[in-house]
Amino acid sequence: SEYLARAKALNGELNAFITLDEDKTLAEAKAADVMLAGSTAGPLTGVPIAQKDIFCQQGWKTTCGSKMLDNFVAPYDANVIELCRKAGLVSLGRTNMDEFAMGSSNENSFYGAVKNPWDKLAVPGGSSGGSAAAVAARLAPIATATDTGGSIRQPAAFCGVTGIKPTYGIVSRFGMIAFASSLDQGGPIGKSAEDCALLLNVMAGYDERDSTSLEHAKEDYSRDLNAPLAGLRIGLPKEYFAEGLASDVAAAVDAAISEYKKLGATIVEVSLPNTKLSIPAYYVIAPAEASSNLSRFDGVRYGHRAAEYSGLADMYEKSRAEGFGAEVKRRILTGTYVLSHGYYDAYYLQAQKIRRIIANDFQAAFEHCDLIAGPVAPTAAWNLGEKNADPTAMYLEDIYTLAVNLAGLPGMSLPAGFAANGRPVGLQLIGNYFSEAKMLNAAHQLQ
Ligand code: GLN
Numbered sequence: 001s002e003y004l005a006r007a008k009a010l011n012g013e014l015n016a017f018i019t020l021d022e023d024k025t026l027a028e029a030k031a032a033d034v035m036l037a038g039s040t041a042g043p044l045t046g047v048p049i050a051q052k053d054i055f056c057q058q059g060w061k062t063t064c065g066s067k068m069l070d071n072f073v074a075p076y077d078a079n080v081i082e083l084c085r086k087a088g089l090v091s092l093g094r095t096n097m098d099e100f101a102m103g104s105s106n107e108n109s110f111y112g113a114v115k116n117p118w119d120k121l122a123v124p125g126g127s128s129g130g131s132a133a134a135v136a137a138r139l140a141p142i143a144t145a146t147d148t149g150g151s152i153r154q155p156a157a158f159c160g161v162t163g164i165k166p167t168y169g170i171v172s173r174f175g176m177i178a179f180a181s182s183l184d185q186g187g188p189i190g191k192s193a194e195d196c197a198l199l200l201n202v203m204a205g206y207d208e209r210d211s212t213s214l215e216h217a218k219e220d221y222s223r224d225l226n227a228p229l230a231g232l233r234i235g236l237p238k239e240y241f242a243e244g245l246a247s248d249v250a251a252a253v254d255a256a257i258s259e260y261k262k263l264g265a266t267i268v269e270v271s272l273p274n275t276k277l278s279i280p281a282y283y284v285i286a287p288a289e290a291s292s293n294l295s296r297f298d299g300v301r302y303g304h305r306a307a308e309y310s311g312l313a314d315m316y317e318k319s320r321a322e323g324f325g326a327e328v329k330r331r332i333l334t335g336t337y338v339l340s341h342g343y344y345d346a347y348y349l350q351a352q353k354i355r356r357i358i359a360n361d362f363q364a365a366f367e368h369c370d371l372i373a374g375p376v377a378p379t380a381a382w383n384l385g386e387k388n389a390d391p392t393a394m395y396l397e398d399i400y401t402l403a404v405n406l407a408g409l410p411g412m413s414l415p416a417g418f419a420a421n422g423r424p425v426g427l428q429l430i431g432n433y434f435s436e437a438k439m440l441n442a443a444h445q446l447q
Contacts, residue, residue, distance in 0.1 A: 004022055007093060017096060017130060019094040031085075044088065044202060045088030046088060051095065054176055056076060058075060064101070065110055065111065066328070067322070079172035081175065096129060105123040106125065118422070122384065125155030125158030128163075135191060147185055147187060148179050152413070154426075158377070161190065163196065168183075180286040183406070193225065193440045197440045222440070225441055234268070236373060240375060248420040252425035256416040278358055279402060288351075291339065299318075371431050373430075374400060412439050
């Protein structure tokens with residue numbers, strides 16, 4: 001009740017939630033009470049959670065930030081939602097996001113931008129800006145989110161909270177509305193690494209309904225939180241500290257690295273030589289996959305349908321023209337272009353080759369270190385409206401986050417202080433496959 005009251009009171013100014021539904025939340029709370037009275041309760045039973053509006057949740061409006069799904073009430077639960085229910089977590093509402101998770105500032109939402117709770121002139125980051133802002137403003141203790149190219153880590157950094165994007169395949173994509181299926185991965189956002197570990201324990205697990213779900217043994221991601229860091233080798237990629245990184249962000253990241261030295265870690269320089277290529281490769285592959293995934297929104301079975309049309313083709317065209325926003329249309333156009341006959345080899349195939357090279361670069365770096373550390377984004381949160389008119393300027397902000405998704409690696413963001421303008425700065429940790437527990441350990445030791 002306390003969280004609901006706070007969410008209701010503050011959502012008007014922050015716009016972190018697209019949907020709040022008190023009756024549904026209280027019904028889930030009652031179910032949690034029953035669990036607490038019986039023998040099925042777990043560590044998070046009764047804890048309220050904000051759900052990103054990308055996860056289908058039975059009976060709840062599930063919009064993915066789009067006009068296309070403004071009338072869509074999900075008839076089934078995503079695997080992540082199902083697992084949250086089983087754990088007795090209580091859904092507070094559905095968080096705002098960039099339309100179909102495409103964006104880095106949350107300004108692409110059909111429901112309007114989210115405001116950064118630290119400074120309401122600033123963007124919260126994206127696409128999981130609603131989840132990050134809700135946790136930062138204490139409208140929710142914890143939230144679900146997704147990360148295709150940084151959408152957990154960058155909003156967590158901009159809002160001064162913690163988030164982890166797990167190894168690709170750890171969290172089921174069943175019922176998670178697809179953007180770029182080979183990159184999409186769900187994960188938690190919380191106040192701390194410890195909270196993220198507890199929620200990841202709930203979210204992770206093999207699911208046969210997701211063909212890329214990994215048959216990986218269940219882990220307790222909180223098991224190493226208190227392990228000492230002595231001997232840990234942290235690699236700093238020289239390309240992440242080069243031109244383009246704002247000096248105040250660099251200072252905050254350096255200060256965090258100094259703390260790691262004090263805790264006994266060894267710092268080594270590593271190289272990720274193809275970092276710059278991650279932007280063109282990602283912005284070919286992600287739109288290509290999106291253009292295919294979004295073909296399902298045709299106005300026939302569900303979603304927006306134009307009121308007036310003449311014939312089937314006209315119905316498709318009008319429904320899609322009205323239902324999708326500008327950035328989504330840009331991605332569909334780019335994606336169909338790079339997949340089309342005559343361009344596939346020149347763009348899509350080249351991008352896939354770069355993807356492999358980038359994955360190999362990380363493996364070479366991990367021969368010299370256990371974890372990689374660096375900035376999450378080149379700057380702290382920018383002002384609302386500042387980069388809206390220039391999509392390429394917005395894409396360039398993703399320079400430090402995209403490679404992790406291309407390689408399928410786990411990455412996280414934790415608070416690392418503040419920029420000169422008082423806005424939060426995040427530290428990014430990147431691990432090799434399945435090193436979530438080690439990353440959460442390193443994050444927890446700094447908190
Ligand atoms: N900013 C990136 C994009 O717009 C990543 C978004 C995401 O991770 N969902 O595609």
